[in-house]
Amino acid sequence: MSELILDDVSVSRGSGPVVSGVSLVVKPGSLLTLVGPNGAGKTSLLESISGIVSTSKGNMSLDGVPLGKLSRIKRSRLGLVHVEQGRTVFPSLTVQENLELTAKSPTGVDEALELFPELQKRRSSASGLLSGGEQQMVVLARAFAARPKYLLIDEMSLGLAPVVFLRLLPIIRHIADSGVGILMVEQFAQLALKIADEAIVVTGGRVTYGGPAEPLMTDPALLHRAYLGMAEV
């Protein structure tokens, strides 16, 4: 069973339940886009998969291994990489050092930089000094260098100019095509759905749509109903 599976997962935070009974499957080589309004529980769901917060109910497994109470480190060793919200470079580390942290082989850094040739000349700059778009590229390249089996990406577009986001999307598709299973969270649905194989919509912590990405793009009314929690799942 080589899949990342969430079965009826719920998460509670200080404020009460924020994710309620979410089930989904991420397959290797495919891209699942998760959209939903602000505060829907998207980030909390990703954090429960990578082990930042614990679940209050439900099961998760990665290629048949139950995630249960595994630590973040153990989950990362299973091949799970979580690209968090915000541009999480290590600011005082150079681009090279950021990538060396995760690179699995001596050529790993170079291979990751092939995704973003524009980073080549910034290799020895402190990553905190790069532009927002460049920092997000470093974060993606760093995740790619870790050779993940499954990649969780949270709101890559946040605070980026649309042209920069458009530059990143094909790279994410390319990473999926290389065999990585990707769960990508976005608040702004249209662009993110374009590269997706499948989509789910989460509102108020519940799944309100799950299925192919295509209908959501071609029928804005369906997306709208899902956002309001009125679409049939």
Next chain:
Amino acid sequence: MLQGASAGLAAGGLYAVIAVCLTLMARLVRVVNFSQVAIGMFAAYLAVIFAEQHLPQWAATAAGVCVGAVVSGLIGWIIAQWLPEAGIGARSAVSVASLLLLVSLSFILFGSKPKTFKSLLPGPAFSMGNVVVTQVTVVMVALALAVAVGCHVLLTKSKIGTKLRALSERPTTAELLGVPAKGLSIAVWAGTGLISAAAVSIVAPTQTNDPISLSFIIVPASAAALLGGFRRLDLAVVGGLALGMLQGALAQFEQMSVLRYWVPFLIIVVFLLWAERKEVWDVAR
């Protein structure tokens, strides 16, 4: 006065080494380690006990230093285990508790009479004019410089240093990328414990030697670390050496010798006032 400054340099070297350890701890494991000197004090006292068991002095000292490293690693393990996400305040509170525990443990294990430490490095190294420089002074200044340079190179030039810096900047992100946070922070605790135990063991014979006054060398050492903002190793070393020399020089004058205990306090107050002003200025901008 020069003789005083030179005599103060040994203490200054100790302040500098401890200040470097405090800076590393604050940066890498988010703790202001109030027990930094107490760990060394405990190691130095243990060495006296070991030497009384007819161990050669160098072996007794080495054994004491090793126990110091283990004790420090143990405190680090407790914090990594129980307070991994806690703020710097709660984590530092554990180090205050450790300080009190080590001091009272010393009174229980070693009695309340001050011990006489045997010096590993007796006598003068050389003299310049009429200023005598002791071996302890030479070794301490060299140790302070070596520790600061060594730690800087380790942090900036090695794989493990990259991981430590990543961990200090974004602990959660580093862990998500597979950096073993717990193991590395325990290693930092054990490493700084080892360094401060070695430094205290070398200087202890020349300083006051009851557990409390020895442990409270943490105050001038913190003042030195504060000069570097708990971030810069070079300023911590310079601050420690300068403070030691200043205290040594002041001790030469009968009327001013009490003043030397005030110097660290003054530095701390002045620094805090200055930092406050700077913040006001930053906000005003």
